[in-house]
Amino acid sequence: MDERVHPEVRHVAADIDTMEVRGAATIADAVARALRTQAEESDATDPEAFRAELRAAARALHETRPTAVSLPNALRYVLRGMSSTTVEGLRQDIVTSADDFCQRLDRAQADLGKVGANRLRDGDVIMTHCHSTDALACVEAAVEQGKHIEAIVKETRPRNQGHITAEELADMGVPVTLIVDSAARRYLNDVDHVLVGADAVAADGSVINKIGTSGLAVNARDRGTPIMVASQTLKLHPGTLTGHTVDIEMRDTEEIIDEERREEIGSPKVVNPAFDVTPPRYVDAIVTERGQFPPESIVTLMRELFGEGTSEPWAE
Ligand code: RUB
Known part of the structure; x- marks a missing residue:
């Protein structure tokens, strides 16, 4: 360095x-x-x-x-x-x-949380994936408004960020049910909103978030469960306005399986993408501090905030 x-x-x-x-x-x-x-x-x-x-x-x-x-x-x-x-x-x-x-x-x-809270009704059950401070701000604001919210929390393999979510929801007084990721579809019938965060939002309204978000969104759409993405405008990706794509991080495979166990089971190739892309048609609302947007209209907000593109001031 x-x-x-x-x-x-x-x-x-x-x-x-x-x-x-x-x-x-x-x-x-x-x-x-x-x-x-x-x-x-x-x-x-x-x-x-x-x-x-x-x-x-x-x-x-x-x-x-x-x-x-x-x-x-x-x-x-x-x-x-x-x-x-x-x-x-x-x-x-x-x-x-x-x-x-x-x-x-x-x-x-805080402003985003208030917008997101307006979408949540008293007695609603949410399903979460990973750990998102933006998503939890919506729940916190709803609880502060006196609404009773319950949560089904996906553990989010391999790093189990769902445990952090479970703990923070419990601190807010929200009853939590923790499930393995593959149980999500089974419990979607009991859920009023899928609520996730974002690492990036592309100009076409695609949402890049923790691996497993897109599968959850497709299942939720199949069940008719609304999918809400809590994403302050800081997550809007200016490069996508000029045709750049979002780089998906591939993490160490040891997060999934250690070398010794991998060899024991015949040394399969292992891949560990950290994020995936949820197409806009599976997202009902992107909740920002500037209000909520259907994913297709996020590009208008991006142009307003970033113009047509950005340069990188840290480049030599
Ligand atoms: C975290 C993740 C979160 C977003 C939004 O992934 O996918 O949903 O970053 O979080 P990782 P926030 O654990 O790999 O960093 O709302 O707090 O910005």
Whole structure:
């Protein structure tokens, strides 16, 4: 790694890589704070060296995981704050834009939660997949409105993020039933809403989220169960406006099976994609802090927010 990258930033990058820090919004918050640290600790003596150091830190953070677009969107937001002509000025620019970003993130999640809560009725049962802070914000807001919500939580192999969801729902006072992923279809009849988050939303309204989301959505559509995606606008993928596709992360196969067991069962090839793509026709609503959108109209919001495309300010 580039030697200009501060040890604390390396630490954050390693935590994202190993999923100690995970989930699109949490990753975005962590990288914004990491750039703030890099700026505060920088001993660059001229503005160009300072800018180059910040770009190096951003690249190190960007290389960790490829799918959650909140990560590059966060880097872009913070780096674009640099407008001063002195090192001290630039340092303050980064501190201000990182703080502003983290505050906006929190506010967006709270606002999104209120929109999502309006879709939930008293007595509703939701089914969740993985762990999404945006999705849980909707449940939390509904509970705060006095609604009784129950949840069927998919465990989400191989990393079992469903356990985190179960724990956080229990803390909100929501009764939880934990199921293995393959039991989802069986229990969809008991469910009023499938509620998931997003790592990225493409210009055509496709939702990129934890592997298994698309199968759940297809099954839910078959059963007539509405599928709600909680996704603050930070997850909108600007590159898809200009024809880029979203890179799906392939993770270590040891997350699924260890080497010894794999050999015992005849050394099959093992693949471990972390995310999948749910086409817009299986999504009923994308809930953002700007209101809810049918997936087909998300492109209008993207154009408003990003224009026709973006460049990467951390590129050399
Ligand atoms: C997390 C995941 C979450 C989204 C949204 O995957 O797929 O649904 O990131 O989360 P992983 P949030 O565990 O591999 O990071 O709403 O918190 O941004």
